[in-house]
Amino acid sequence: MPTLAERTLTCGANLRDAVCDFRVWAPSRERVTLRLQHDGQWLELQMTPEGEGYHALTTSARAGDRYFYVVDGKAVLDPVSRLLPEGVHGPTQIVDPAAYQWSDIRWNGLDFDHAIIYELHTGTFSRRGDFEGIIERMHYLRSMLGVTAIEIMPVVAVPRDEKGRVRNWGYDGVSPYSVEAAYGGPDGLKRLVEAAHASGIAVILDVVYNHLGNEGNYLGMFGPYFTDRHQTPWGNAIDFSNPEVRRYFIENALFWVREYRVDGLRLDAVQTIFDNNDPHILRDIAAAVHAYGDEAGRKIWVIAETDENDRRIVRPRSDGGYGLDAMWSDDFHHAVHTVLTGEDKGYYQDFGRVEQIARALKEGYVFQGEEFKFWGKPRGTPATDIPLPKNVICIQNHDQVGNRAKGDRLCQLTGWAKRRAAAALLLLAPHTPLLFMGEEFDNAPPFQFFTSYGDPALKEAVRNGRRREFADFLWDEVPDPEDYGTFLRSQLGWDDVTAESEMLNWYQELIALRKKFVQDADRTCRAEAAGDTLTMLVPREQPLVRVDVNFRGPELPDPGPGFRAVMRAADEGCAVAVHAAV
Secondary structure, three states, X not given: OOOOOOOOXXXXXXXXXXXXXXXXXXXXXXXXXXXXXXXXXXXXXXXXXXXXXXXXXXXXXXXXXXXXXXXXXXXXXXXXXOEOOOOXXXXXXXXXXXXXXXXXXXXXOOOHHXXXXXXXXXXXXXXXXXXXXXXXXXXXXXXXXXXXXXXXXXXXXXXXXXXXXXOOOOOOOOOOOOOOHHHOHHHHHHHHHHHHXXXXXXXXXXXXXXXXXXXXXXXXXXXXOXXXXXXXXXXXXXXXXXXXXXXXXXXXXXXXXXXXXXXXXEEOOHHHXXXXXXXXHHHHHHHHHHHHHHHXXXXXXXXXXXXXXXXXHOOOHHHOOOOOOEEEOHHHHHHHHHHHHOOOOHHHHHOOOHHHHHHHHHHOOOOOOEEEOOOOEEEOOOOOOOOHHHEEEOOOOXXXXXXXXXXXXXXXXXXXXXXXXXXXXXXXXXXXXXXXXXXXXXXXXXXXXXXXXXXXXXXXXXXXXXXXXXXXXXXXXXXXXXXXXXXXXXXXXXXXXXXXXXXXXXXXXXXXXXXXXXXXXXXXXXXXXEOOEEEEEEOOOOOOEEEEEEOOOOXXXXXXXXXXXXXXXXXXXXXXXXXXXX
């Protein structure tokens, strides 16, 4: 039996010698036709039913050939497409995954305790808007800033506008195995992963297993991938009660870590993944990825995004949990953001107190079963038994910035001392820190919500949806997601970034302190709130680092003997001091 490292995909176009094996799961169809472009001609070839809903065909084909599957007279993309050079409505292109020549880099992954994550969006991280634009900044990320992992927002193929331009956060993807051609396609992603590893940086890929986008979503034509038994914000849920649907997504997770050698997966909004099976699909995905990592001798992470503070996600499988390596913990962000800005609309209404920051630092979550007014019901589970590094925390991320009406960042919302205080808590806490691209600069541009649909009705629906979305926050003047200028305004302007940036220097010093005092220490925390003042000590016993913050003025408590001053920032509205043990 082949090992996990040796297995090919169950479906898709798999090259073998001078032929190609085409296979698709289409239980809803009696007939499936392969429309193949080969040697300059389009061929119509009837596929053979294999039973259990599969249809297959082996024929002469080579890398670069393009094809459709024809179902009900409509030519559509392969559900397991590696490359869609003409977009989500065009043909699939055959890719030979073995053709890429990986260099001999000895890289087996990174200890998660050493993770300092930098989240980025390929299209807006650079003016180039592709994988090469990220590669060009690899030296900056590792040697200047000091992060140890990049988390790339989804890179799958997305719809294009009427001019063929691509601009999308990536969560509207409809082809989970594809790599967006405009970003550089499969080889471009492999070059990026290779360059990151050569620089000592791990690569986390954002994947979406809770829904598919609307435009170009042809999965339902092939089989029962979706169910109306559960609803998500995007429509019918993915039906994980179906064994073949489970296989499709578990294989997808293995596909990214095996074929592209990424070091981790971040699973989007897992609270909208519904599964009544035992084991849960999240447990199966994590188990499969970890088994592959063990077999390949690599450290591979599975991280969940969730807003439910559900400890099952990261509890060990042996204790009835799902066994993921970490989960996003929004409570830290919400507590810090509301104290800094005073905002209290929408889900921010449940936050705003300094003692909530302290609880998030000490225990991971603020809400551990208490009533959450915004939901009108309790939220969260007890978290004191969850190791703090299993909580990924941030002060900005793509959601919390981009889902504001204007995409404004902390540098547009707060003073410089408050931003420095937030960064100190983030980077010196025992949790796993995540930075969002550009937050380390004094004048980063906004990060706004942008799309590039080709369907006029869908364009208008998205515009109207954005306006409705901000009703709870009372924000107006929402930028048009379909305007190309919205995308361009969100791109980082590296010409304006210099080594003399005061905020960048602050981040560099904090990251250096983290590596010296926090990452290899006992990952516990003591945090105490007294009015508008917060004190954080790491570790809890025999602390090596002390951070004091006054969120309302310049005065700070005396740290007492045993500490030396390392960093300080203050203005009339806030003060922060970092001390290290002597």
